[in-house]
Amino acid sequence: MxxxxxxxxxxxxxxxxxxxxxxxxxxxxxxxxxxxxxxxxxxxxxxxxxxxxxxxxxxxxxxxxxxxxxxxxxxxxxxxxxxxHNHIDAADKQWLRQMDDVLNNREDKLPKIGMYNAGQKLLFFVLIASMCGLLLSGIVIWRAYFAFYFPIEVVRFAALLHAFSAFVLICSIIVHIYAAFWVKGSIGAMVRGTVTYGWARKHHPRWFEEVVRKSQD
Ligand code: HEM
Known part of the structure; x- marks a missing residue:
């Protein structure tokens, strides 16, 4: 074992x-x-x-x-x-400008990535926005407890916002799952909690260097 x-x-x-x-x-x-x-x-x-x-x-x-x-x-x-882990910095902006290198797997040409790349960070904020939209609109359209406190026009608008936020969330999660399978070894990270040195060095070199430095301190 x-x-x-x-x-x-x-x-x-x-x-x-x-x-x-x-x-x-x-x-x-x-x-x-x-x-x-x-x-x-x-x-x-x-x-x-x-x-x-x-x-x-x-x-x-x-x-x-x-x-x-x-x-x-x-x-x-x-x-x-x-x-x-999701603060957007100058390296992230550069990463986004080099989308062509990202999509063609030319990771050696990209700025060194920390715990997450700029795509993951942007997705993180889209998830937050859609979750807030879903919660607020969901309360307004919850017939059993809250909907009767609001005018019908507000409930109708909330129903639209709910469907829109759900659409954004579902599309974002499809992208999230695709990326998780595309970058081999990522699923293992979220299932077992660990990654190989090779995975970390290739996909998140700045994070890898930080981890190695800390382990040597
Ligand atoms: C349903 C199937 C899902 C799969 C297969 C999946 C897979 C993964 C994997 C593999 C990672 C690790 C990525 C890495 O370490 O680089 C991750 C991170 C993460 N996932 Fe998921 N995920 C799923 C659903 C969700 C859902 C529904 C949410 C939230 C609505 C979510 C939110 C996150 C967040 C916030 C992170 C950390 C990334 C960051 O903070 O930027 N995931 N996921």
Missing amino acids: SSPNRDKDGNPLIQRYTKNDRSNHWVTAICFVLLAVSGLAMFHPATSWLAVFLGGGQWTRILHPFIGLVMFVSFALLVVRFWH
Whole structure:
């Protein structure tokens, strides 16, 4: 059996995420899947069959907003955890200007990337904006508890904002998942918490140097 700091071939591994980071991330992700499925079930007759995953139409309608609250709280904790890694700096702006090198895997030509690249950081802020849009509009359209406090025009506008924010969130998460599979080894980081030295040096060289420097202090 391999030790937690070595892979099965005995190569050393670097810790990228703690158990708490990973549990927090996967609770958010599971809520997201349940919400996307139940939200689409309520959105259009063509996708209403998806209600089967939450026990039918009534349960879908009851559970969706509560799961939404759980996702918001879980995501808010994730934001607190990762906020300090997502500040946009001069190297990030340069990275965005060199999109051609990014898309053609010419990583050696790019400025040294820290914990996250500029694409991940921008996505982080799009996720925050869409989550806030979903929470605010979701409260206004929650018929059982809040919708009757608001004029019908406000409820109608909130329903539009809710659908728009959900669309942005779903598209962003599709990009997020695509990138997670595209950069081989990333999924392992969020599942096992560790990455190889090679992965860290290739995709996040500035972060790699910081980790190595700290381990030598
Ligand atoms: C459903 C499938 C999902 C998969 C397969 C997935 C995969 C991953 C992976 C592999 C990473 C690590 C990237 C790295 O270390 O470079 C990551 C980070 C992250 N994920 Fe996900 N994720 C999913 C859903 C979500 C959802 C629904 C959210 C929030 C709405 C989310 C928010 C984040 C955040 C905030 C980070 C840290 C990146 C940053 O702070 O910029 N993920 N994810």
